[in-house]
Amino acid sequence: MKMRLSLILLSVFSLLESRAQTTNNIPLKVYQKDGIIVNSYDFQSMDSYLKMQNDTTYVINFWATWCKPCIEELPNFEKINLVYKKQKVKVILVSLDMPKQVENSLIPFIKRKKLRSTVIHLKDSDANTWINKVDVNWSGSIPATVIYNKDKRKFYEQSFSYEALQKEIVLFNNH
Amino acid sequence: MKQFKILIIAMIVVAVSGFSVNTATGYKVGDVAANFSLKNIDGKMVSLTDYKDAKGFIVIFTCNHCPFAKAYEDRISGLDKKYRKAGYPVIAINPNNPAKQADDSPEKMKTRATEKGFTFPYLFDEGQKVYPQFGATKTPHVYLLQKTAEGNVVKYIGAIDDNYEDERAVKVRYVEDAIYSLLNNSEIAVKETKAIGCSIKA
Numbered sequence: 001m002k003m004r005l006s007l008i009l010l011s012v013f014s015l016l017e018s019r020a021q022t023t024n025n026i027p028l029k030v031y032q033k034d035g036i037i038v039n040s041y042d043f044q045s046m047d048s049y050l051k052m053q054n055d056t057t058y059v060i061n062f063w064a065t066w067c068k069p070c071i072e073e074l075p076n077f078e079k080i081n082l083v084y085k086k087q088k089v090k091v092i093l094v095s096l097d098m099p100k101q102v103e104n105s106l107i108p109f110i111k112r113k114k115l116r117s118t119v120i121h122l123k124d125s126d127a128n129t130w131i132n133k134v135d136v137n138w139s140g141s142i143p144a145t146v147i148y149n150k151d152k153r154k155f156y157e158q159s160f161s162y163e164a165l166q167k168e169i170v171l172f173n174n175h
Numbered sequence: 176m177k178q179f180k181i182l183i184i185a186m187i188v189v190a191v192s193g194f195s196v197n198t199a200t201g202y203k204v205g206d207v208a209a210n211f212s213l214k215n216i217d218g219k220m221v222s223l224t225d226y227k228d229a230k231g232f233i234v235i236f237t238c239n240h241c242p243f244a245k246a247y248e249d250r251i252s253g254l255d256k257k258y259r260k261a262g263y264p265v266i267a268i269n270p271n272n273p274a275k276q277a278d279d280s281p282e283k284m285k286t287r288a289t290e291k292g293f294t295f296p297y298l299f300d301e302g303q304k305v306y307p308q309f310g311a312t313k314t315p316h317v318y319l320l321q322k323t324a325e326g327n328v329v330k331y332i333g334a335i336d337d338n339y340e341d342e343r344a345v346k347v348r349y350v351e352d353a354i355y356s357l358l359n360n361s362e363i364a365v366k367e368t369k370a371i372g373c374s375i376k377a
Contacts, residue, residue: 067374068376096371125341126337127339128370139312139369141372142374143374157374
């Protein structure tokens with residue numbers, strides 16, 4: 001009986017682990033409010049989002065609800081996510097809102113704006129340890145965006161119009 | 176011929192865009208920072224040359240609206256209180272254009288400084304001219320300067336410490352460690368760090 005239980009546990013554990021490797025790592029915290037779920041990661045556990053090795057082009061946008069230029073460009077990322085969905089483009093919005101603001105600002109914002117792109121939360125206060133891992137040219141200001149497809153990768157510390165973002169996406173999808 | 180023209184144009188475009196990427200200007204550690212003269216919240220002009228007895232300066236680009244800057248307000252006051260007497264006063268500069276960010280107008284700077292009891296000058300970068308000289312990209316963004324015979328030499332660029340969110344959880348105080356090294360004539364261990372901040376609204 002004990003044996004069987006440990007076997008079950010073992011298989012569940014290995015299942016979880018294999019899932020973690022193939023998709024993403026396990027979040028440090030899961031926020032849930034008003035039917036919206038936001039996973040919160042530290043840099044180490046969200047790092048896999050920056051290293052997916054499949055044929056999808058990933059658009060990783062670093063933003064926060066209080067960041068005016070971020071909010072202004074957000075609809076352009078939403079539109080890309082929608083328009084290019086069938087062409088294997090995926091937008092991931094990485095919120096740098098303070099942890100206290102996830103339930104008070106971020107989740108209400110996602111709900112109000114009806115965001116369709118994946119939103120994750122990054123809580124890693126010692127930014128000096130991870131900013132260079134996103135890109136050595138990133139000074140740390142937001143908005144900032146990484147577009148990549150396997151090993152092809154570009155970093156942008158700027159705001160995007162829809163046209164400018166579309167132009168970059170096309171470059172990545174016609175490789 | 177037409178193709179040749181297109182080729183030339185394409186080459187120019189590539190050259191120009193390549194050039195613009197490489198012109199990330201601003202001071203690096205070891206550079207001499209130029210003097211500046213900017214208006215303080217009390218209406219008086221402040222420049223580095225006014226401080227005859229200073230050994231250097233903690234120049235901090237900061238502002239009213241940014242949550243990261245707000246999270247550091249008390250720590251910036253703390254730095255000034257602690258190091259002004261040792262010869263390293265804080266000089267805070269708001270680099271934002273109020274036309275783009277209404278909360279960062281000179282009037283609102285004055286209100287905020289009064290509310291928070293700032294003991295240091297809080298200067299307005301009118302026309303957004305000084306921050307590009309430094310190469311500041313965000314708020315808060317620190318440049319630690321040391322006064323030498325050659326001028327004010329940049330000794331440290333980056334974050335105040337390693338935890339914007341919770342002061343009690345700070346493990347490394349980058350700016351304080353750098354000042355400590357300067358005061359003791361020893362080499363600064365960490366000369367450059369990066370932190371998340373709000374982009375400067377010019």
